[in-house]
Amino acid sequence: MTQVTIFVCTACRLGGDVDNRPGQILLERLHARLPPHERESVAIEPVECLGVCKRPCTVALAAEDKWTYVIGDLDAVGDVDELLASARGFAASENGIVPWKDRPNAFRKGVVSRVPPLAAAKARP
Numbered sequence: 001m002t003q004v005t006i007f008v009c010t011a012c013r014l015g016g017d018v019d020n021r022p023g024q025i026l027l028e029r030l031h032a033r034l035p036p037h038e039r040e041s042v043a044i045e046p047v048e049c050l051g052v053c054k055r056p057c058t059v060a061l062a063a064e065d066k067w068t069y070v071i072g073d074l075d076a077v078g079d080v081d082e083l084l085a086s087a088r089g090f091a092a093s094e095n096g097i098v099p100w101k102d103r104p105n106a107f108r109k110g111v112v113s114r115v116p117p118l119a120a121a122k123a124r125p
């Protein structure tokens with residue numbers, strides 16, 4: 001059962017170069033580094049634009065009934081393991097909010113926004 005989905009923007013361009021799309025590299029490296037035993041619990045999905053085009057690489061961590069985080073400024077090569085660790089921490093959290101002290105550096109420095117779960121709005125009277 002999927003516990004977290006990492007949406008990876010594959011459309012961002014580095015320096016406006018149409019041929020330099022680091023999100024595709026990040027996507028491939030995430031798939032390569034994700035251990036086989038986690039392939040049912042961590043989904044890695046390409047998306048075209050998360051609205052943070054000036055901060056590539058950009059991803060979103062999402063799961064049902066949890067806050068969603070949009071994270072940018074990720075290095076397609078150097079931040080792969082920290083991103084996977086971030087996804088694990090996110091999946092293990094109760095509501096998606098990962099304490100600051102428990103966030104890998106790439107997660108700490110790259111947060112663009114967080115969005116509440118839809119259930120939070122439905123729960124209001």
Ligand code: FES
Pocket residue numbers: 009010011012013048049050051052053054058
């Ligand atoms: S093109 Fe990647 S966030 Fe817009």
